[in-house]
Amino acid sequence: MNTTQLTDVLRPVKHVFLDFDGPVCSVFAGLPAPDVARGLYDSLSPALAPGDPEGWATETDPLALLRSVADVRPDLAVRADETLVRLEVEAVALAEQTPGGGPAIRACVESGRSVWIVSNNSGDAIRAYLADHGLDDAIAGVFGRVPGDPTSMKPNPHLLLHALSAASAAPGECIFVGDAARDVQAGTAADVATIGYANKPGKAAVLAAAGAVAVTDSMGAIADALR
Template structure:
């Protein structure tokens, strides 16, 4: 394992995983642009005049953010409900990230606590974890606050909820995430971060955002955690 990654892992007792990216590609079989377009249709059915840039938005989470920023809670709830339903459908065809499951299992075997912290809905996370026999490995599961998109990462609140649930100091927790919002949220929460970059431009972006370590495969993390366990580091946790 890389010395930098191994050193970080020896200093923490809990690994918090972002969901879409490190664990799976949630919209692999149900494309995110399709889900976003369906949310835009919800707005139109509500009589909302949708601007062109929002009409062409490919990220359903961004549609929710923009809706919330408009300030009509009833409309935000309608979009939230539609997004929760879309995510529940999406996890049925989500594509597991190579070595994502192995990293979760290895973290538990190394004596670490494992949590999920996501801007996706908790219902979608729970359904995926159950389908992939991971429910017993991951607790707590912290999803997006209902119809309050300002509380999504990079807001540190969901990360801090997970930190409180694992009952460890913030500096003994690390978040594994693939987006700038993950790294920014981790820094705001006072915890470490491992950036997962499956494309070269992401490596530079995550490093620039302040990720403590950047990996290009979840296999790197899984192998490092296995090495920790084999060296008996878990006994110190």
């Protein structure tokens, strides 16, 4: 996607909702996701019962593990989420900034658009990252998963709907930027158009097929289109 097309998509937009892991940073670049999932599993293991899924021990996606634990063992949901928040706060201290991510946020603000983070990650971890990188004053609000309730996570539109309400915005004045099909699905369910950020090979086709109105492999291109 070239900058002209992105410019057309972004022209009417007053509020930009950004997914966090991908468009802003790579959360698990320094503390790998499989290690975080393992840490979460280890913290829960004393409370696990013989009938609990064996696959939890080898799950490499900490958010998928949280979702499954809350599903199968709702009694452990709050404890699992609290542990994962702690691990995510550790992870974001070692996270890698997405090239163009900070500039895209700045370009939104400089062009009079408000920026909101809408993410399956923990709000505490997101806020810690933003403060560490001097971005907290550029963000109008952070909507991380509801603590203890992983059903709030995308593709559920719950978090986007809360952001829309906080922004007092009509869906047509907003755009969502995300790097996963579940982001596009959440956007569609909330009636908000989604720009796909294709940060890995093969993602562009997946994001387009999910219904993204535009796909780019560069957050810097979004920053350029906003200027």
